[in-house]
Amino acid sequence: MTQTVNLDWNNLGFNYMNLPYRYRAYFKDGEWQNAGLVEDATITINEGSPVLHYGQEAFEGLKAYRCKDGSVNLFRPDQNAKRLQKSCQRLLMPEVPTEMFIDALKQVVSANKEYIPPYGTGASLYLRPFIIGVGENIGVHPAEEYIFSIFAMPVGNYFKGGLTPTNFLASEYDRAAHKGTGQAKVGGNYAASLFPGQQAQQQGFSDCIYLDPIEHKKIEEVGSANFFAITKDGKFVTPDSPSILPSVTKYSLLYLAEHHFNMPVEETDIYIDELDHLAEAGACGTAAVISPIGGFQIGDKFHVFYSETEVGPVTKKLYDELVGIQFGDRKAPEGWIVKVDEAKL
Structure with missing residues (x-):
């Protein structure tokens, strides 16, 4: 059984938390390189980076869920990968391949496994992938270098009150x-x-x-x-x-x-x-x-x-079905759930 840190899992809210590890990769000379886990939550970039002046950046949000049997689910991460790729196309940024995206998610979840909220608390591990245009630049044109990163934090409900109107x-x-x-x-x-x-x-x-x-x-x-x-x-x-x-x-x-x-x-x-x-x-x-x-x-x-x-009864029924699938309590449509390698947990 994986040990967890001592947090008030039932009252987390939706707030940033500096966890031990995050994933980072750098795009330079036409390819992604130097990819892997890092401990530093701070990113240092050039003052001319397009992300600072022209908003050349995109991000995603998804969650990892602790199941009753102790395993961990990712919910439809391929769809988040595809959406990030479309965002990158729109802003002329290099795409993050789906396989790289999902592997990076698994690495971050596994490295921060003690922060995955226990089953039954209703909380989950929120994952924030993002890509930013960096490097020496001042003209209104795409960056030549990029940083892709994913950090995580345990979260509760986004809106106060949860499933309350x-x-x-x-x-x-x-x-x-x-x-x-x-x-x-x-x-x-x-x-x-x-x-x-x-x-x-x-x-x-x-x-x-x-x-x-x-x-x-x-x-x-x-x-x-x-x-x-x-x-x-x-x-x-x-x-x-x-x-x-x-x-x-x-x-x-x-x-x-x-x-x-x-x-x-x-x-x-x-x-x-x-x-x-x-x-x-x-x-x-x-x-x-x-x-x-x-x-x-x-x-x-x-x-x-x-x-x-x-x-409303239909809203409640849909919520129970969706959350039940995410936490592994109900049968998921094929391909919706990706398991994090249990050997690493």
């Missing part, structure tokens, strides 16, 4: 533009969300909901998570837009709704003046998992979905 505010600001970088997981999208997110929180909301950047009539994203809803006739629906980040969690829920629970599913427009046909709603993502949305403030109107205090 919270309220959100429709923002007048845009998260990303159509044909912009909305479908890439890049820092600029998140920098743009800081101010509207703070505004929402200052007014007592968990975060803001972003509407389409053209007309502000359709729901797009919920803070840094994707939006989904259950219609009153039992359909799983989620917004369809060229500026939405394709969430691994959302597409997993789409699959589970259709194939495990025989629900009709659809990516479609969700108009803010047509919410009465929605029975339940929530935010979903790797960090948030599923966060039920109780109410939604749009201008001077406040719309309640299922309840401001209780989780």
